[in-house]
Amino acid sequence: MRVFLFELKKIAWTKKFLVILLILFCSVAFLFIRNSLFADYAQEQKMKELTLFIETSASNDFNYTNEIERLGSNEETERKQALNLKVWDLAKELANSFTAEEWKSTLTIENSLLIAIRNYKATGEDYPISEDDISYKLAKNHTLLELGIAPEYENYSTAFPNFLKQVVDVFINYGGLLIALLLVGEIVTREFENNSIRLLFTLPLSRAKLFWSKYVSALTISFFTFIFVIAVGMLVGKLFVTDGSFAYPVLIEKEGQFFYMPTMDYILYVILLFSIMLLFVTALYIFYSLVFKHLLATLTATVATLAGGYQLGNLINWTPFSWVDPFQYIFPQEEILYQNNELFYQGIPVTLLLTLLLLVISIWRMKRSFN
Numbered sequence: 001m002r003v004f005l006f007e008l009k010k011i012a013w014t015k016k017f018l019v020i021l022l023i024l025f026c027s028v029a030f031l032f033i034r035n036s037l038f039a040d041y042a043q044e045q046k047m048k049e050l051t052l053f054i055e056t057s058a059s060n061d062f063n064y065t066n067e068i069e070r071l072g073s074n075e076e077t078e079r080k081q082a083l084n085l086k087v088w089d090l091a092k093e094l095a096n097s098f099t100a101e102e103w104k105s106t107l108t109i110e111n112s113l114l115i116a117i118r119n120y121k122a123t124g125e126d127y128p129i130s131e132d133d134i135s136y137k138l139a140k141n142h143t144l145l146e147l148g149i150a151p152e153y154e155n156y157s158t159a160f161p162n163f164l165k166q167v168v169d170v171f172i173n174y175g176g177l178l179i180a181l182l183l184v185g186e187i188v189t190r191e192f193e194n195n196s197i198r199l200l201f202t203l204p205l206s207r208a209k210l211f212w213s214k215y216v217s218a219l220t221i222s223f224f225t226f227i228f229v230i231a232v233g234m235l236v237g238k239l240f241v242t243d244g245s246f247a248y249p250v251l252i253e254k255e256g257q258f259f260y261m262p263t264m265d266y267i268l269y270v271i272l273l274f275s276i277m278l279l280f281v282t283a284l285y286i287f288y289s290l291v292f293k294h295l296l297a298t299l300t301a302t303v304a305t306l307a308g309g310y311q312l313g314n315l316i317n318w319t320p321f322s323w324v325d326p327f328q329y330i331f332p333q334e335e336i337l338y339q340n341n342e343l344f345y346q347g348i349p350v351t352l353l354l355t356l357l358l359l360v361i362s363i364w365r366m367k368r369s370f371n
Helices: 002-012 015-037 039-071 075-097 103-121 131-147 160-173 176-184 189-193 197-202 207-239 263-292 295-315 319-324 326-330 332-337 348-368
Strands: 249-254 257-262
Touching: 002 207, 015 039, 015 160, 015 176, 015 207, 039 075, 075 103, 103 131, 131 249, 131 257, 160 176, 160 207, 160 263, 160 332, 176 207, 176 263, 176 295, 207 263, 207 348, 249 263, 249 332, 257 263, 263 295, 263 326, 263 332, 263 348, 295 326, 319 348, 326 332, 326 348
Parallel strands: none
Antiparallel strands: 249 257
16 A cells, blocks of 8 residues: 555656646636637527528529529429428528527427428439438437427537536547556656666565556546546536536437437446546556656557557458457547447457456566566
């Protein structure tokens, strides 16, 4: 226990650790300020999309009218014009409904508009929205209406559950693992570079216990940092953001169809997968530390392994490969949101197994060091 506390203090009682915590705190605060300031921007982007729809339909109607005047009545052209007119009318109605407070009617109109656009595109005509976007928005709107939950601009939301989800996503997507590596980077390599490892080996302490003290302290400081980010997000959320619902739907795609997952479930699954990845990456880093015994070489090898493994997983389209790919959880959100060829939990057993294997090999190497 004393060795564990000693190793923990070596990481926690440093300026680097405090600076990283300060940066993370400021990042969460900045995210909240950004969402507050850019809420109107999200509304403007929605209006720009509707304006584009209105202008596109107006241009299409003008072209159809000219074609009929030049070539005479044509059943196919008239059908397309009628479908286009319906899209045009619904787009204008939706643009006007944004000033209303009744969000249910707005979503109902938007669904009608999306179905009308789909029917128009079925004639072979083009329109500035993809089929994937239509399917996603329809599924999202239907779910919100079914649950009775008002829609949020998810990337600029100030509702507590959505904001907390965004905090977790941003931390994991933009360097959560790298921050953990920076914090624990010197936990083993410094001992070799300073040659203090010889002194540690002279202590009346088994090398296995020494290894576990370093591994557990590295995990403790990494998990503490992650919990700190979540805690700051919850604090900001409770003090400043608006109420919301943890039942707010997160849509996941399975076999080309969209299914609903509550925001709370999504957050818990992401935390689970990220935690498992932390176990693996920390074990991998300490293993490389014992191999290279130099900070830069260890960091380079770890990052290269993670990047290479992730890219390899993207290149291999063989469905069973997900059962043996531990690198898929570098970005756990993707594994949860897109489950077309595999389920998000399939890689958990192999990730834990490889973590255990790396730990056993690392203990063996540490026992052999300087023998």
